[in-house]
Amino acid sequence: MTRNGRTRRAVLGTVVGGATLAAAAGCGWLGGGGGSDAGARSKPSPLAPALAATLTLIDLYTATMAGQPSLTGKLDPLLADHRAHVTALNAAMAPASAAPTGPATGSPSAGAGVPPDPAEALAAVRAAEQAARDSAVRDCLAAQPRYASLLGSIAACRSCHLEVLV
Numbered sequence: 001m002t003r004n005g006r007t008r009r010a011v012l013g014t015v016v017g018g019a020t021l022a023a024a025a026g027c028g029w030l031g032g033g034g035g036s037d038a039g040a041r042s043k044p045s046p047l048a049p050a051l052a053a054t055l056t057l058i059d060l061y062t063a064t065m066a067g068q069p070s071l072t073g074k075l076d077p078l079l080a081d082h083r084a085h086v087t088a089l090n091a092a093m094a095p096a097s098a099a100p101t102g103p104a105t106g107s108p109s110a111g112a113g114v115p116p117d118p119a120e121a122l123a124a125v126r127a128a129e130q131a132a133r134d135s136a137v138r139d140c141l142a143a144q145p146r147y148a149s150l151l152g153s154i155a156a157c158r159s160c161h162l163e164v165l166v
Contacts, residue, residue, distance in 0.1 A: 045093040050139050050151060053132045054085045060128050067114030068121045075125065078161050085154050092150055126165040133158035 061079040136155035
């Protein structure tokens, strides 16, 4: 027994337990994440590719509707889904203290690069949507569990878009 009434085993257990707890927190087991804050901030989010693909789709939809106004009724609800995806991705990527940002897409020139035939324009949108869906499926399968449901939902939504775009 020590002078304050504790045994050596109790003191040693407290020291070892404290060291183990500190190591677990440093490794991220307890949500600490470890490392410096600067290193964590400089690392890109695993959701960044999904966000970039969604912003690209938004630009394509916007340009297609500008170049082919007759497709607006069909494309506008799908565009709204993609904008909702941007909001959800930003929310998932943002630190708890930061508010999500809106889509930062450039405004495509009125129909630049859009095929002159509405059927061809729709086929181009469908091809882009299919590529983005395939990418979202791959991202979902490779994602950390906390992001898999969001990416899976986006992939499922894009699959539904393919049905509308026939």
